Amino acid sequence: MSTRAPGPGSLAGLRRANRDRVLGALADHGEVNQATLARETGLSSASVSGLVRTLVGEGAVVVRDGTANGRRGRLVSLRRTASAGVGIDLGRRHCRVVVGGADGDVLAEAVAELEDDHLPDDTLPVVDDLVRRCSEAAGVAPAELAVAGLGVPGPVEPSGERITGGTILRGWTDLPVRETLGAALGVPVFVDNDANMGVVGVDSVLGSDSGLVFVKVGSGIGAGVAVGGRVVRGVTSMAGEIGHLPVDTRLPTMCRCGRRGCLETAGSSGAVLASLGAALGRRVTMPEALELVADRDPVALAVLEDAGNVLGRALAGLGMALNPGVVALAGALPELGEPYLEPVRTGFRQAVLPAINDATAVVVSPLGARTVAVGALVAALRATAAAA
Numbered sequence: 472m473s474t475r476a477p478g479p480g481s482l483a484g485l486r487r488a489n490r491d492r493v494l495g496a497l498a499d500h501g502e503v504n505q506a507t508l509a510r511e512t513g514l515s516s517a518s519v520s521g522l523v524r525t526l527v528g529e530g531a532v533v534v535r536d537g538t539a540n541g542r543r544g545r546l547v548s549l550r551r552t553a554s555a556g557v558g559i560d561l562g563r564r565h566c567r568v569v570v571g572g573a574d575g576d577v578l579a580e581a582v583a584e585l586e587d588d589h590l591p592d593d594t595l596p597v598v599d600d601l602v603r604r605c606s607e608a609a610g611v612a613p614a615e616l617a618v619a620g621l622g623v624p625g626p627v628e629p630s631g632e633r634i635t636g637g638t639i640l641r642g643w644t645d646l647p648v649r650e651t652l653g654a655a656l657g658v659p660v661f662v663d664n665d666a667n668m669g670v671v672g673v674d675s676v677l678g679s680d681s682g683l684v685f686v687k688v689g690s691g692i693g694a695g696v697a698v699g700g701r702v703v704r705g706v707t708s709m710a711g712e713i714g715h716l717p718v719d720t721r722l723p724t725m726c727r728c729g730r731r732g733c734l735e736t737a738g739s740s741g742a743v744l745a746s747l748g749a750a751l752g753r754r755v756t757m758p759e760a761l762e763l764v765a766d767r768d769p770v771a772l773a774v775l776e777d778a779g780n781v782l783g784r785a786l787a788g789l790g791m792a793l794n795p796g797v798v799a800l801a802g803a804l805p806e807l808g809e810p811y812l813e814p815v816r817t818g819f820r821q822a823v824l825p826a827i828n829d830a831t832a833v834v835v836s837p838l839g840a841r842t843v844a845v846g847a848l849v850a851a852l853r854a855t856a857a858a859a
């Protein structure tokens with residue numbers, strides 16, 4: 472039996488021509504749904520579907536759920552190689568989003584407060600909304616965003632697929648966060664621990680040739696380490712989990728990791744509020760604590776001094792191991808400036824060799840509260856450039 476069929480050469484030629492028609496239509500019309508693509512190219516819906524799948528696999532186009540001409544559907548667009556991206560700092564009670572470029576220049580920023588122990592189903596739409604608002608404010612179409620970086624408070628699988636156990640975002644453990652957020656935003660997502668993102672942010676301003684340590688002091692405490700622009704992650708991406716360094720095993724408070732004496736139970740913002748609350752005999756919120764410090768309340772200053780001192784001593788280990796040029800801090804406590812920084816520096820100085828202390832500048836991050844979000848933006852765009 473003989474069947475006349477196009478030879479491999481002509482079939483491949485036809486596929487290439489159809490592929491070029493789809494790419495040409497996307498270049499002309501921007502973001503469109505598949506029905507429009509079929510109409511513009513004269514190809515069948517099935518052919519367009521198959522070609523779009525192939526092009527997504529090649530990384531040439533992106534697909535997201537959205538609205539075009541008043542109709543919801545799957546929207547297809549060319550993947551831009553432009554250097555605009557998104558940086559997302561997802562915390563226990565906040566989400567900060569920036570849109571900007573690879574050198575960390577921020578075109579727009581948006582912040583939302585989140586419920587304590589928030590869950591992905593509630594939070595992902597908020598993140599999506601912040602990204603859309605931010606892109607609009609920056610004058611960058613969502614389809615022009617090359618990548619999104621997400622910094623999360625806790626360890627992330629080395630592959631970046633999932634947040635692993637030990638995060639303070641309890642409801643997010645084991646969620647395939649890269650895939651889930653990528654599908655919602657319609658861009659590839661690069662996920663890392665927030666302190667690793669933060670150190671990239673500080674590196675984009677100060678450089679890390681002399682060794683750089685970034686420490687985020689919030690509900691948890693984590694450090695990111697970079698040397699010569701490279702983040703040191705360790706074999707299972709756990710490097711810098713200093714919140715669980717034992718600082719005093721006689722401390723009565725049980726840590727969420729199941730041990731006593733962790734840095735986090737003595738030096739985190741939660742520990743400061745708990746100490747202050749115990750001393751004053753009432754519940755104290757962070758804004759109240761900041762007000763008490765601003766008013767030079769002696770109890771608040773003493774509690775802050777203890778927390779700064781214990782962090783400084785804990786950082787001495789990293790100081791002695793790495794001999795870094797800069798230790799940059801971010802979070803509500805570091806933002807208080809000298810009343811917190813001074814005890815951190817004192818604790819560090821008392822626990823390292825003088826030659827190491829003299830060489831290390833302990834400072835507030837030059838990017839302040841934006842450090843993790845900007846770092847996530849820069850890290851994601853750097854990862855994209857490296858993969859290109």
Ligand SMILES: [Zn+2]
Binds near residue numbers: 715727728729
């Ligand atoms: Zn612990």
